[in-house]
Amino acid sequence: MASSGQDKTTADSTSGNDEQKKSSNIPDKVVQELNEAYKKHGKSGIIESVKEKLNEWKKVPLNIAITGSSGVGKSSYINALRGMTADDDGAAPVGVVETTASRTPYTHPENECFVLWDLPGVGSPNFPRDSYLEKIQFRRYDFFLVFSASRFTMNDKWLAQQIKQAGKHFYFIRTKIDLDISDNKKSHPITHSMVQVLQTVRSDCMTHLQNEGFTNPEVFIISNFDVNEFDFGQLSERLIKDAPDIKREALTLSLTNLTERIIRTKEKYLKKRIYIVSIASAAAAAVPIPGVGCSVDIAILLEEAVFYRQQLQLDEASFQENAAALNISVNELQRKLNLQSQIISFTSAGLLAFFASLGISNLSENILKLLLPIVGIVIASGISYGVQVHCLNKLLDIIVNDALRIHGEMTKISAKNAVDDIQTTQTEVKKVESE
Ligand SMILES: Nc1nc2c(ncn2[C@@H]2O[C@H](COP(=O)(O)OP(=O)(O)OP(=O)(O)O)[C@@H](O)[C@H]2O)c(=O)[nH]1
Ligand SMILES: [Mg+2]
Structure with a gap:
């Protein structure tokens, strides 16, 4: 795999650029804005512009x-x-x-x-x-x-x-x-x-x-x-x-009260962000993923990873609240559901280790061909871009899956409480009838 990206500024042809836009899933308008930011201010322009886009919803x-x-x-x-x-x-x-x-x-x-x-x-x-x-x-x-x-x-x-x-x-x-x-x-x-x-x-x-x-x-x-x-x-x-x-x-x-549909809708919006975050990270390409041979901006990726975890309420405080709502300890909840997101360490080193564990060297051609939709940035950054889109998708899948499992557990307990309620009422009715 290619080595970490340095800014060699290899110009792309127009047809190449069309191909890039197709493979990135990012609206044309955004691609255009990012390209302009790159032309004016280089990599730092892209990074600033991406950060602004990610916070637009606020x-x-x-x-x-x-x-x-x-x-x-x-x-x-x-x-x-x-x-x-x-x-x-x-x-x-x-x-x-x-x-x-x-x-x-x-x-x-x-x-x-x-x-x-x-x-x-x-x-x-x-x-x-x-x-x-x-x-x-x-x-x-x-x-x-x-x-x-x-x-x-x-x-x-x-x-x-x-x-x-x-x-x-x-x-x-x-x-x-x-x-x-x-x-x-x-x-x-x-x-x-x-x-x-x-x-x-x-x-x-x-x-x-x-x-x-x-x-x-x-x-x-x-x-x-x-x-x-x-x-x-x-x-x-x-x-x-x-x-x-x-x-x-x-x-x-x-929204903070998750239902299955809200989890899925959040997933949809978080997935859309992946391509944009990956552009900024690939453009900066500061830290190599161990054993993979491509570089990322780990601070940008970590911020996004922490955002996923907090959005789907798997951060430490929410996890404790979930355990309390289920009337069990945090350890018991983890033992019961074996949540993969709780095993990942949300630090720079932890995230790099998680990405490295994904077996990226076996990635399909399609992912590696996912081109960075910015005209003028080196091929190596392009490879890094595809890898990051893949890694963030994997991370988000794990977090969404865990959120759904916790939600499922909550629903099961609510249903059980409702049945217990009915049984208590029936017992009371029998008691009254037999008196
Ligand atoms: N049991 C029960 N009590 C509630 C519920 N929602 C609010 N209350 C209680 O109802 C009372 C009034 O609640 P508020 O939220 O102040 O009502 P409000 O509509 O904002 O009232 P105003 O500000 O006077 O217009 C409080 O004592 C609440 O604790 C509920 O869903 N169930
Ligand atoms: Mg009021």
């Missing part, structure tokens, strides 16, 4: 209005979505009396342009309906989430109508389902059925919204105290699906 503003009556759990939802409780620093204040008094933006910890607007409750003496829309600056939002708890109210109906008239999208979120279930259990100890409660609540919300002229209303039933249950995950998925194209990537990468 700059797309997405304004989400969190609205509804007072006390229905709007602020609690924002905290739950951000992976916080009301006691954490910077969390939205939550209270047993009217709490949110002015529109307050909460930025996502991983994306400052992903803004959740915590709005005061509509229809309270402080925020009557006739001045509410003006006070919350109604026109500023991309999406509306209308929150409701307990019964469907006149405020819910009014808000839905206003949003419809403005031609904006809204989702109806029914919170505090945990309370409805436990209350129903207390009032109907013999006939209680969680499924039945969920069905009744859902169909009640749907009927009210249909009566207001919404043919296909979207209703999500959630508990802010349990983001892995009910429709919390589906709601996050739905927001992504409906986000305008340009905002979808930003929204996806900002």
Whole structure:
């Protein structure tokens, strides 16, 4: 294999350049921009430009209005979505009396342009309906989430109508389902059925919204105290699906409550980044991969690897949280699932060792032929580019696979808890019947 890339600046022909663009999967516009950056500032120009591209998703503003009556759990939802409780620093204040008094933006910890607007409750003496829309600056939002708890109210109906008239999208979120279930259990100890409660609540919300002229209303039933249950995950998925194209990537990468579909969507966006990251790393080509004979910029690759791990919640802190949620120790979780990403050391040396272990010398011709889409950079960097695309893909596959396995385990445990719940109820019923 070729030795590490030095900048010999061998000019490529135009047809060669076309071939390069085809094999890189990078949009033409980006290739053009990178080529211009290289012409103007050499390798450092490419590296800067790539870094900017990788962080572009953080700059797309997405304004989400969190609205509804007072006390229905709007602020609690924002905290739950951000992976916080009301006691954490910077969390939205939550209270047993009217709490949110002015529109307050909460930025996502991983994306400052992903803004959740915590709005005061509509229809309270402080925020009557006739001045509410003006006070919350109604026109500023991309999406509306209308929150409701307990019964469907006149405020819910009014808000839905206003949003419809403005031609904006809204989702109806029914919170505090945990309370409805436990209350129903207390009032109907013999006939209680969680499924039945969920069905009744859902169909009640749907009927009210249909009566207001919404043919296909979207209703999500959630508990802010349990983001892995009910429709919390589906709601996050739905927001992504409906986000305008340009905002979808930003929204996806900002989400922290993983479902299988969110993991797969994150994978799609992270894969797209691989080609761009590899350009910067191949252009810099500073450190050789042991035993492979091609060089990379390990700092750029490590930053990206750490980003994958954090995006799919396999970093140390998230892994500990996952183990705690499953009620087992970190070691037990690792023993049980044998997660490959936990064996890799996320340091420069660890990552180089992982890449070297992939048996790169046996790579197929196709990968080695993957050409660096920058006119004027040496062939050796081109080989390094193909190798890096391959290595990052392998690393991402491992991380995605591990995230799916943890998610599968979480789902299994939730299902088991639900079955245990039913069994306990049945035992209680038998006990009551035999008395
Ligand atoms: N059981 C249960 N309680 C919840 C849930 N969501 C919120 N709460 C509780 O409901 C109360 C009100 O929650 P907030 O999040 O402050 O409600 P809000 O809609 O922001 O209220 P305002 O700011 O007054 O408009 C608090 O005591 C929360 O702990 C939920 O899903 N389940
Ligand atoms: Mg509030």
